[in-house]
Amino acid sequence: MNITVATVTDQVFPLNVSEDLELENLKAFCEVESGVPANQIQLTFNGQPLNDDKKTLKEYGIKDGDMLFMQQGPVQQGFLPSQAPPMAGGAVGAGLPSFDFSNIQVPHGAAASSSNSSRLSAASSDNPAVIREMLLADPSALSLLKQNNPRLSDALTSGSLERFAQVLKEQQEAKAEQERLRLRMLNADPFDSEAQRLIAEEIRKKNIEANMEAAMEYNPETFGTVVMLxxxxxxxxxxxxxxxxxxxxxxxxxxxxxxxxxxxxxxxxxxxxxxxxxxxxxxxxxxxxxxxxxxxxxxxxxxxxxxxxxxxxxxxxxxxxxxxxxxxxxxxxxxxxxxxxxxxxxxxxxxxxxxRLSGQDTLDEEKIIEESRRQAEHQQMAEAMERSQAASAAGPSASSSGRLSDPATTIMPNDSFSEATVKELMALSFSREQVISELRRFNGDKTQATAALFAKSLKF
CATH class of the missing domain: 2.40.70.10 (Acid Proteases)
Incomplete structure (x- = not known):
């Protein structure tokens, strides 16, 4: 059967054991997982301490799926501290033999779990170097990181500890800020508008998490990445x-x-x-x-x-x-x-x-946005320079008259279109002069003018 053991340090580990397993053998397994000596382990089930090491889990009423609480405390009742049963041979205070677990071959899975637990404990110290080494040594964790946190994954695979530490610190600070806001929400006046906004945001995030969990359970294939054609x-x-x-x-x-x-x-x-x-x-x-x-x-x-x-x-x-x-x-x-x-x-x-799915040369979102912004600015600058050259070529007389009233950019009384139509077409990245020219050419027909503007935009 499967049981779960939780400790005071928030460490939780599952155990697959038999219901006929005696308590002292269960403590030995707990020692392997937690590193706490078995003679210092005190187990509690449903608020009641388990003191008889010779009783089986079945006799204690422990069933599949139950959770035990483990703490490091005094030795079992019935023994004085000076009579604590040794772990490697000898007789215990009541004449009951003890067992030597030092020669037991620990299964690979249990050893790996113990290793992971110790590594997680080291990582909890917020040491970026330890966290980085742990992620690089675990291919499955690295794969999940690439999918769920591309920015931190890129910093990890860049080879720069400083960049990884910086990104990790920023994300940890953002998470701490979210937790601070959540606590503020819980302690705030429920009728406060800001508190209501935070409550609504918290509800939205919980709905998203529930939706994602349902998708991972019923449609896990949607989280895979497909190969392009x-x-x-x-x-x-x-x-x-x-x-x-x-x-x-x-x-x-x-x-x-x-x-x-x-x-x-x-x-x-x-x-x-x-x-x-x-x-x-x-x-x-x-x-x-x-x-x-x-x-x-x-x-x-x-x-x-x-x-x-x-x-x-x-x-x-x-x-x-x-x-x-x-x-x-x-x-x-x-x-x-x-x-x-x-x-x-x-x-x-x-x-x-x-x-390729494992390619390292894909651009992250920030680089794509930055490149798009730079190219958009380049295009706007080129269009502005072109208009400036066209205005200077028209001569000083045209510029001076343009300052008074330029027919190319001003709606005249006999035009059959409004300022709202001009602004609507200008929102499509066309200049005011181009919009007014096409609207006049098609007698104010917005549809035909729009088609003409897009057709001309194909040529530089």
Whole structure:
């Protein structure tokens, strides 16, 4: 049966024992787990101390799933301190023989549990070096850390103890602040608005935890990480591993891959611009037609060449729809409808380094946000410089009249649109001058003006 032993130091360890096990043998197991000598262990069950070492657990009424409380105290009743029974041979005060447990071979699991307990005790001292060594020595703990705390995992695998200690300290301080707020909530006036907000937040977190626990129990597969869909192909005779992405509108290729495939000479820079999605990336231009070899088929496709792209090539929806491709996840193949060819998706071992689950070069969330912000600022600066150059080229007379009333940026009495329509389109990252120009061109039709603005934004 399985029982649980809890100590005054909040150490809890399970034991799988027989109901016919005598109490003195149970104390020996507790000594292995806790490190407390067996003759100093006092066990309590349901508030009653267990004093007779010769009674079995069944005789004490201990059943499967019960919990015992252990504390380090005086020796058993009936013995004086000077008569404490030795652990290695000899006779006890009442003439009962004692047992020598020093030669008992402790099972590997129990030894490992004891080792983990001592390591956890050392880690509780908040020593970053000890915690780091413990995590690096446990592959399962490291895997869970990568999934549940990517920021701390990156600091751990960076090799820098200072960075790991800094991130760990920040997270510990944040946790302490949350605990402080929770205690403040419990002691605050329940009718206080701030206390009600903290109570609502606590309820929300408990609901999230309950939802996560239910998911881990009934749908544990949702917490696994799936391998992305890649296929082998050739572009201009060069082997490339292409990522299949039905959520991408166009087929793209990195500038490095375009260099390797010798197609940079075909890039049309009139199609340069910026690709917006999870982040913002600069589009160098477009290659209008290139042959892709998949198995024995040669298919034509166009590419948008991105300046900074970790994947070599991404087959988007334009390519997949043109050739009527089917993603068959049951057979793990890509079926090309126009030719009937089938090609298998690659296993994880065949994927490029950036796509493997164990890859170390993936960007964390902070780096992605920072890179997106920097590129957005670069784009805004480029647009501002372009408008400034256009204004200076118009001459001083145009600037002086513009200060009075510039028709390009001012709604005139005969315009058939309002200021609210202009602001709504400007919120889509278009300049006021562009919005007013397109609205006038389509007599105030917002839908047609929006379509025209997006069409023109494809060209730099």
């Amino acid at each position: 890649y296929i082998n192909c050739r572009v201009n005779g060069h082997p490339v591993k292409a990522f299949i992405d039905s959520g991408a509108q166009t087929t793209i290729m990195s500038s490095e891959c375009a260099e390797r495939c010798n197609i940079m000479r075909l890039v049309d820079q009139r199609w340069s611009g910026y690709a917006k999605g999870v982040g913002i990336q600069r589009i160098i231009g477009r290659v209008h037609m290139v042959q892709i070899q998949i198995e024995k088929d040669f298919l034509t496709s166009s590419f948008s060449i991105l300046e900074q792209q970790k994947m070599d090539m991404l087959l988007g929806l334009d390519m997949l729809k043109r050739h009527q491709c089917t993603i068959d996840l049951k057979r793990n193949i890509l079926h090309i409808g126009t030719t009937g060819t089938e090609t298998p998706f690659l296993s994880e071992s065949d994927l490029p380094e950036c796509a």
